[in-house]
Amino acid sequence: MSTTEDETPFDAYREDVDRPLTRLFREYAPGYLGYFSVGMVANFIARMASLIPPLIxxxxxxxxxxxPNAEAFDLPLVPSAWLPTAEIAQFQFSVAAIIISFLLVAVFTWIYGVTANLFAHSVMHTVRVDSFEKMQQLDMAFFDEKQTGEVMAVLNNDTQNLExxxxxxxxxxxxxxxxxxxxxxxxxxLNWQLAFVTLFAVPAMVVFTLWFMRVVEPRYVRQRSSVGRLNTRLENAIAGMSLTKTTSSEAYEVERVSDSSMNMFERTMDVLRLSYIYRPGMELLAGVAFAATFLVGGYWLTTNTAPGPMTGTLSVGDFVIFLMLTQRIVDPLAEVSNIVDQYENAxxxxxxIFGLMDIPVHVDDPDEPAALEPVQGQVAYEDVSFSYEDSEVRAGSGDETAFEETVIEDIxxxxxxxxxxxxVGATGAGKSTVLKLLLRLYDVQDGTIRLDGHDVREIALSDLRSAVGYVSQDTFLFDGTIADNIRYGHFDATDEDVKTAAKAAQAHEFITDLAEGYDTxxxxxxxxxxxxxxxxxxxxxxxxxxxxVLILDEATSAVDTKTELLIQQxxxxxxxxxTTLAIAHRLSTVKDADTILVxxxxxxxxxxxxxELLAADGQYATLWSAQAGDRERAAKALMEDD
Incomplete structure (x- = not known):
């Protein structure tokens, strides 16, 4: 499946999600149905109680x-024996009933508000955590596509829309x-004939709403995608602030953010333009219903003649009830526009969200993991080849698989x-990729990688990655203390363990020189x-x-010579x-290795x-000569290779 300019591979998974809101309730609502049920009942009671004052x-x-004394004091569904007969008692009853009804509305609206929020926020919390957990399980290939902004939009904006x-x-x-x-x-x-006049606009509202939902839905999809793209652009701009400033590229970045923001603006306006038609249209239909009720009922009452084909009489009290309830119906009908907006957005x-949940995980635990303990550290690569999977095909819904140009071949x-x-070797030769395959950050397409005789695909990921330590040239630290970052992954380590590890890495001295030491x-x-x-x-x-097993991916690339010597010790x-697998551009750091692979x-x-490699006088000898200062010999060798 190919993607359009407005789509990302992430969006392609979304297209296969069927009835997402039904799925949301099926998978997440059951655990919180108590809150939902109480909220619905309280909402029903509050709304019914709000109808009592107009009737009274x-x-x-x-x-x-x-x-007085000409009309019976009757209320729907209330036995006549319960109602007073004297005028003053009827008045007092009316006042008390109205006050009680308002109290009921207040109490049950509060209950509804609390339970509805507990339901909504509980579901939102669970969805957000599950989405983040799914993100943790995704293959590194997903993050190679740099969809971080899309994921952030899911975890923040989309879950908020659901709430x-x-x-x-x-x-x-x-x-x-x-x-x-x-x-x-x-x-x-009260009066079925006048009721038809009041409610004639409801079918028109339903048809109008169905049209709006059909037309606005694809616009909402594009608007949500534009939010993710803007998030990605902003995140990249902030992360690359140092490069932007050192290259005086502020104007360029502003333009790129402006373009993404304008795209979101245009997509949002596509939605709002329809809303500007729909919302006033609904209010107009509701207003027409009120005006028609006032016109027909007012004529009926003032002339004491039933208009047109209508028959019977209309009392002043019934006319007041009609006007009040018609006005009550205007607000909820006008609210349909907001409900539809929130529905389509959700x-x-x-x-x-479910597009993220449904992204397949290729690098996963085996059904029956092989036992790895005690780990000896024997590593074997057997005819290993690897290519990055084509993201556009991976985003498709079928089983079709395609790969980009081979990155590793027959290792x-x-x-x-x-x-x-x-x-050792030139940048881009595939050195880091080879070692990432051992950690199963990616899986090989051909060949086998073994640890202690076990295919790494037969070992539980947690066992495999606990057995293999990885120090990258691109170090990452979380915002926190130095001690927290050293302890990361082994959170129960003692302070003494942390200090011992720091000393072994030649870090203890500079840490203790800081004002807050390990708490910096x-x-x-x-x-x-x-x-x-x-x-x-x-x-x-x-x-x-x-x-x-220790993987050192240019672990001393960012230190000075003195510190490098200390770390090397x-x-x-x-x-x-x-067992140590090391990548180095500085050949002096690996010249004592048992085996060097070029x-x-x-x-x-x-x-x-x-x-042996120096004696062979090949690429390694050329690289060694370049780093040892014999640039003339190295340049000559490189020209011969070209």
Whole structure:
């Protein structure tokens, strides 16, 4: 499935979501049906109680004020024996009934408000947590597509839209049904002929609403997608602020954000333009119903003649009830526009939420994981090939699979416990990808990777990743204290364990020099620390994990020479009794490795020890000469290769 300019691979999963709001209730409402049920009942009682004052007033007007003793003091569904017969008693009864009805409205509206919010926010909380949990399970390939802004839109904007729908729209829809149904019943009970005049606009409103829902739905979908794209643009702009400033690209970034914001503005206006037609249209129809009731009822009352084909009489009290209840019906009918808005918004948002939920996870735990303990640390790659999956095909709903150009091809090597295998080569040769396959950040398409004889796809992910420590050149620190970041992943580690790990990573000295020591907050992404300090904390984190296999992806790339020598001493001690797979551009850091693999364009082109590779006078010897200062020889070798 290909994607249009306005779509992302993320959006493609949304297209296969069927009846998202029904699914929302089926999967998330059952645990909170108590709140929902109490809210619905309270809403019903409150709305019914709100109909009592007009009935009491109309009855009192006819029985007490207009024609005392001529009209019976009757109320629908109330036995006559319960009603007073004396005028003063009827008046007192009317006042008390009106006060009680308002109290009932207040009490049950409060109950409805509390329970409705508990229901809506509980569902929203569960949906948000489940969405985040799903995000944690997604393959790294999803995040390679840089859909972070889309995910943030799901976790924030879309769940908020659901809360508004569950809290406001559903209860307002229930209020509308109760009010229209209750008012219609009362009006037909009092005067079925005039009731037809009052309610003639309702079918027109229904047709108008169905048209609006059909036309506005795709516009809401585009509007929600534009929010995600704007979030992505803003996040990238903030994350790259340093680059923007150092390259004087502020105007360029402002223009890009402006374009994304304008796209969202245009999509939003597409929705609002329809709303500007629908909302006034609904209010106009409701107003016409009120005007028609006033016109026909007023003529009937003033002339004391039934208009047209109508028959019978109309009392002043009944006319007042009609006018009051017709006015009551105007507000809920006019509210239909907001209900539809919130419904369509929630439908688009729930499609995106379940689109995220339905993204397939390819890298997952096996059904029956192989036992890995105790971990020895033997690593074997057997004819491993890998290509990144084509995102456009992956976003499709079928089983069709396609891959981009091969990144790794026929990689084979062994690393015994305690050995160090180093990877060198030009940037983009595939070194980091090879080692990420061991962690199953991606899965191989061909070949097998084994740990202690087990295919890594047969090992539980938690066991595999606990056995393999990974220190990347792109270190990441969470906003928190230094101690928290070293302890990350091993949260029960003691303060003494943290300090021991920091010392092993040559980080203890600079940490204790800080004003708050291990309690120093590092800022978002560790911005308050230098690159070298961040890398030493990342190394300390791995030291604390004490893995059987250690991956060092240019772990000393951001430190000065002196610190590199200190860290290298710690690494030598750390790697003495464990399997180490190291990537380095500085060949001096890996010249003592047991095996050095030279990679070029996803393949191993040379392998051997440092001395063996120098003697072979190939690519490794050329790289070594360049770093050792023999630039003339290195340049000549590179020209011969070209």
């Amino acid at each position: 007033l109309g009855t009192a007007i006819d029985a007490i004020f207009v024609a 508004m729908f569950l809290d406001n729209a559903i209860m307002n829809a229930a209020r509308l049904i109760v009010m229209v149904g209750g008012i219609a019943a009362v009006l037909f009970y 439908k688009a948002s729930s499609e995106r 084979s090597f062994d690393a015994e416990p305690g050995e160090t295998v180093a990877f 907050r590092v800022g978002e992404r560790g911005v308050k620390l230098s690159g070298g300090q961040r890398q030493r904390i990342a190394l300390a984190r791995t030291v604390l994990a004490d893995p059987a 710690s690494i030598d001690e750390l790697t003495e009794d464990r 990679m070029d364009d996803g393949e191993i082109v040379e392998r051997g020890s440092h001395d």
